[in-house]
Amino acid sequence: MTSTTTPTDPLAGMVDKFTVDSAELRKEISTHTPIRFTDVGEPYLPLPAPFERFFLSPERVSDIPDDQALMNDIRVVRTIAGPPFPLPLIASQRWLVRERAEIIKLFEQFAKGVFRPAACNPFFVLRERQADTGKEIYVGQVTVGFDEGPEKRRTPINSAWEEWRNHRVWQIGAALRPEYHRQGIATAAVGVAMNEWAIPQMGCTEIKAECFASNTGSMKLWVKFGFVEDPELRGEMTIPEAKGGGVEQERAFIWNLK
Numbered sequence: 001m002t003s004t005t006t007p008t009d010p011l012a013g014m015v016d017k018f019t020v021d022s023a024e025l026r027k028e029i030s031t032h033t034p035i036r037f038t039d040v041g042e043p044y045l046p047l048p049a050p051f052e053r054f055f056l057s058p059e060r061v062s063d064i065p066d067d068q069a070l071m072n073d074i075r076v077v078r079t080i081a082g083p084p085f086p087l088p089l090i091a092s093q094r095w096l097v098r099e100r101a102e103i104i105k106l107f108e109q110f111a112k113g114v115f116r117p118a119a120c121n122p123f124f125v126l127r128e129r130q131a132d133t134g135k136e137i138y139v140g141q142v143t144v145g146f147d148e149g150p151e152k153r154r155t156p157i158n159s160a161w162e163e164w165r166n167h168r169v170w171q172i173g174a175a176l177r178p179e180y181h182r183q184g185i186a187t188a189a190v191g192v193a194m195n196e197w198a199i200p201q202m203g204c205t206e207i208k209a210e211c212f213a214s215n216t217g218s219m220k221l222w223v224k225f226g227f228v229e230d231p232e233l234r235g236e237m238t239i240p241e242a243k244g245g246g247v248e249q250e251r252a253f254i255w256n257l258k
């Protein structure tokens with residue numbers, strides 16, 4: 001039987017930005033965490049000098065076209081193992097639905113006075129606020145999330161710090177629009193994502209990063225943050241024809257809290 005129903009937009013009714021209305025709660029959150037708030041109450045993590053015009057914030061409904069453009073830019077995704085290419089619109093929309101639910105849960109926890117551990121990193125969209133126009137430009141993403149696979153941690157759970165977790169693996173990834181590459185921006189953004197959020201707020205003590213051996217920029221980035229390649233996790237991936245084909249050598253880098 002064929003369905004005659006029109007597929008509904010998963011983002012129908014969702015407000016563009018997640019915001020916190022209560023000034024009192026915003027103040028409380030900023031006292032206990034590195035989170036700052038814009039005039040309209042949108043939370044964000046600022047980048048340090050000389051990148052003050054950049055910040056990490058939650059995904060907005062209006063980011064969907066930029067997310068699609070990034071994830072469908074062959075110059076960006078040729079060096080990334082996933083997601084599917086081209087990325088269907090519905091995948092971007094469903095990702096945002098999941099993310100919005102996560103951030104709502106996180107801020108409900110804050111409202112109860114529980115600031116750590118944070119169960120997720122909602123601050124994964126990197127933006128630039130243009131000095132002259134005030135316009136906020138979508139620059140890319142720095143994500144920290146659970147690896148979907150069955151893989152176990154390489155190092156034991158740190159019982160003093162993250163016993164509450166299961167043995168799944170935290171994974172970090174970065175992807176910026178090409179015009180922003182090689183200016184130190186990913187280094188600054190990953191520094192904030194790890195040192196301001198994933199480690200102190202989420203309590204991550206082991207983080208994995210994966211990239212192709214041909215991706216010098218990515219490998220340099222992770223090594224700069226103390227990630228060490230694990231030769232046992234080497235692999236090989238056949239790249240789909242849609243992404244240019246060929247075979248890439250996979251590398252996995254692990255960071256641990258020392």
Ligand SMILES: CC(C)(COP(=O)(O)OP(=O)(O)OC[C@H]1O[C@@H](n2cnc3c(N)ncnc32)[C@H](O)[C@@H]1OP(=O)(O)O)[C@@H](O)C(=O)NCCC(=O)NCCS
Nearest residue numbers: 076079174175176181182183184185186187216217218220
């Ligand atoms: C990987 C990526 C996030 C790096 O972003 P970036 O903003 O260009 O990185 P930075 O400018 O902070 O540079 C980090 C280091 O890598 C080096 N680097 C960056 N790109 C490089 C390249 N193409 N070749 C050689 N070195 C490179 C930089 O010189 C710097 O090292 P240094 O501090 O020793 O000088 C960016 O290239 C990108 O988005 N690529 C497409 C997506 C991708 O491959 N993501 C990684 C998979 S997880």
